[in-house]
Structure formats: C-alpha cells, structure tokens
Amino acid sequence: MASTKEEESLSKALQQTELSSPPSTATTVLRARPEFLPASISRSFVILGVETDAWVQIFADRIMVGVTQMDRKVGNWCLCQAEQSEVNHKSIDYSINTVLGDRKDAMIGVYARRITELVIERQLIPGSNYMAVFLGISLKDKGTDREMFQQVVNVLVDLIAEALKL
Numbered sequence: 001m002a003s004t005k006e007e008e009s010l011s012k013a014l015q016q017t018e019l020s021s022p023p024s025t026a027t028t029v030l031r032a033r034p035e036f037l038p039a040s041i042s043r044s045f046v047i048l049g050v051e052t053d054a055w056v057q058i059f060a061d062r063i064m065v066g067v068t069q070m071d072r073k074v075g076n077w078c079l080c081q082a083e084q085s086e087v088n089h090k091s092i093d094y095s096i097n098t099v100l101g102d103r104k105d106a107m108i109g110v111y112a113r114r115i116t117e118l119v120i121e122r123q124l125i126p127g128s129n130y131m132a133v134f135l136g137i138s139l140k141d142k143g144t145d146r147e148m149f150q151q152v153v154n155v156l157v158d159l160i161a162e163a164l165k166l
Contacts (some may be wrong), residue, residue, distance in 0.1 A: 076101030
C-alpha cells in the first residue's frame, strides 16, 4: 500500500493531466489528450485475389505500418531508418534491421526500404532529414511476386499519405 508521501507526490504529478472521477466510483480515470494520440488508419483489401489487412500509425518520431495476409497475424517486424548522409548531403543513408521474425528473409528489408524511399520521394514529411519506418509484415509466398510487391507497397504508402493528412 502506498504511503501518504507517495500519494501526495503522485497527486502533484497528476495535477497537469486531465483527470475525472466518475460519481459512481472512487477510481480516477485518465483520459489521453487527442492531440497526443497517433493518427491511425486500418483497411482491408483484396490484392491479386488475396485478402490483405493493412494499417498505419503516425507517431512524432516514426511511422508504424503493417500488412498481413495471414489472418491478421504479423510474424516479422523490421525497422528502416533513413538519414541525410553527413558525407554527401544529396544522398540518403539507410539502416535496415529485422527486429522480430525471420532474419534470413531479405524481402522484409526490401519492403521496408522501398516504403521509406517512396515516403521520402513523395515528400510526405517535408523538411525532415531523418525518418524511421517500423514495418510489420506477413505475406503469403513471402511477398516475392513482383506485382504483389508493387501493389502492397503502393497501398501502404497511400495509407501513410492519408494518415499524415489526419
């Protein structure tokens, strides 16, 4: 059980947040301020005859995007970071890391890098010299079909553009 000093300290820390106490209970409800919530979009598509679920969340420091054709399950997570080169300011350095999943599957990184490249090329986030895209992905046949690759990437980049407008 918390001591009185701990309760007072917590009470002072929470004074800057929006709290309300419902009249029927003694518990306090913390409500997130809408301007601090990430913009989120999720959609379902049929791409080349395959049911595909996709989603995007835009955070202040990264874009989280996902796509699955495996009954809403995601097996691989990849982080692609892009930064203006310190040596040549006209080029971009990419760092790609599979965070969770099949580290031997190179297609995961190909998807993440291409999505990041298109976000930069289309200038969806102007004025930034750093970008991080966190991709969750599970595709049938590992997404190796060229047409599947192009359509999935285009769907995800379009969702990112839509989420950035929210």
